[in-house]
Amino acid sequence: MSEIPVLETRGLGRRFGSLDAVSDVSFSVPKGMILGVIGPNGAGKSTFINLVTGHIKPTSGKVFIEGKDMTGAAPWDIARAGVARTFQIVKPFNGMTVRENIAVGILYEPHGTNRMAVALREADEVLHTVGLAGQGERRPNELSTADVRRLEFAKALASRPRLILLDEVMAGLRPTEIGPSLDLIRELKAQGTTVIVVEHVMKAIVAVSDEVLVLAQGKVLMQGDPHEVLADPRVIEVYLGHRYAKRQKGNS
Ligand SMILES: Nc1ncnc2c1ncn2[C@@H]1O[C@H](COP(=O)(O)OP(=O)(O)OP(=O)(O)O)[C@@H](O)[C@H]1O
Ligand SMILES: [Mg+2]
Structure with missing residues (x-):
């Protein structure tokens, strides 16, 4: 019955000096899940993404992508395996237009076109998908914070990944701007893409996730149904501190 998970980690860890930024993280993500x-x-969220996408090498453990051991593989090899990610700290090329920023990414794709005209057309599609249709001719540094996030999302989408890891793509968005991003994530799922969403906006996480994984001090604190996870005293405690958790216990 068991289909090979799109992503599986076993005992994944990364130590920086004496700090265990990620420690003994084991879990798997089935195809089409929004985690x-x-x-x-x-807590180690970005480091975790960096470990999966090859931007940082693990000091322990394994990463499997669609069943294949990709531990320590280079970022481009992982990208070639169908994995895309966004960066929490975005670095668009300000010397090019928004549209060209995406087109350049498409040209460097392993299975993509090598014709600029085709890449620009594909870039237009992706811009439309993320709600940046009218902004293609602007420079990234002329965009609002929200639109810079959308550009980062668009760059990751342009490679048509099978697994996409989003590192706080909704940070800085107004509540009214979050809805369209959630719709887009759901749309990706509907197309069969597996999505890992790192986010501080709890409402967004609950609204969109099939399951939620909680990291605290590099370790998995718990994983499960979004509502159950957020109601768990251990999770409340790591977010809001001991006092709040005790008060909650006292009330129940
Ligand atoms: N390259 C690095 N060298 C040394 N320490 C690092 C490095 N990258 C991350 N860390 C440390 O590892 C820990 C986890 O950092 P990480 O950025 O993964 O957290 P995060 O959960 O993404 O946090 P945030 O919510 O603030 O984005 C932090 O203590 C951080 O200072
Ligand atoms: Mg982070």
């Missing part, structure tokens, strides 16, 4: 990843600042 929300939450955790307080410094």
